Amino acid sequence: MINSLLQPHAFPGRLIIVEGIDGSGKSTQIRLVQRWLESMKYNVFFTEWNSADLVKKTTKKGKKNRSLTPTTFSLLHATDFAHRLVSNILPPLKAGMIVLADRYVFTAFARDVVRGCDREWVRKVYSFAPKPDIAFYFRVPIETSVQRIMMARQVLKDFEAGMDLNLHPDPVESFKIFQGRILDEYDRMSKEAGFVVMDAIASIAEQQRLVRQVVLDRLTAYNRNPRIA
Numbered sequence: 001m002i003n004s005l006l007q008p009h010a011f012p013g014r015l016i017i018v019e020g021i022d023g024s025g026k027s028t029q030i031r032l033v034q035r036w037l038e039s040m041k042y043n044v045f046f047t048e049w050n051s052a053d054l055v056k057k058t059t060k061k062g063k064k065n066r067s068l069t070p071t072t073f074s075l076l077h078a079t080d081f082a083h084r085l086v087s088n089i090l091p092p093l094k095a096g097m098i099v100l101a102d103r104y105v106f107t108a109f110a111r112d113v114v115r116g117c118d119r120e121w122v123r124k125v126y127s128f129a130p131k132p133d134i135a136f137y138f139r140v141p142i143e144t145s146v147q148r149i150m151m152a153r154q155v156l157k158d159f160e161a162g163m164d165l166n167l168h169p170d171p172v173e174s175f176k177i178f179q180g181r182i183l184d185e186y187d188r189m190s191k192e193a194g195f196v197v198m199d200a201i202a203s204i205a206e207q208q209r210l211v212r213q214v215v216l217d218r219l220t221a222y223n224r225n226p227r228i229a
């Protein structure tokens, strides 16, 4: 079976993705990139990994009554991703647009492994996903991410804190342990995934300056008005 993630895709569009733990600032950065590209009249499509109705009810139920195993949890998310790929990512890529994705398969690679799935198995499950043209990884210490999340909304969701894994009775402590493991997984896959690693402690403006530089460098061969076959 061909692993699409290992070779550049042949679509006329471009796929730019952001990864990082919660509170790393990835959404802030990708939204700024979106506005910047749009201001230059690029055709941009933004997509984030929010569960589609197709699987939302099942995952919600499974999370609530804790009936999901690492494998069923992973497969449900893979279904969700496949749906997002077919309906949100591939059409604009084929039409030659710049697709900006807030979270991609690497989120699953990190999260599912921390929840107990085999590394190679998860990679095989997602091998149908096209390789991104640019993958930014916003690397931030756990303390910084907790501070940012608490300042913004003051509560941590149970699943985001990994409470189902019984790591610690206190949600903040549990979050730190859980997200710390996710951080380790991201670090581990950095080379394999070809991440552009960002120092996410830096100011929003400074990071955005660097992000734009990378995007400009990598868009040199991009034709914004492709002839669609």
Ligand code: ADP
Pocket (backbone or CB within 6 Å): 020, 021, 022, 023, 024, 025, 026, 027, 028, 029, 148, 149, 152, 200, 201, 202, 203, 204, 207
């Ligand atoms: P993520 O998408 O990684 O969860 P967000 O972009 O939603 O992170 O940012 C989380 C919070 O941190 C938001 O309130 C945002 O305004 C703030 N934030 C983002 N980047 C920075 C930064 N570089 N410095 C300080 N605060 C930031």
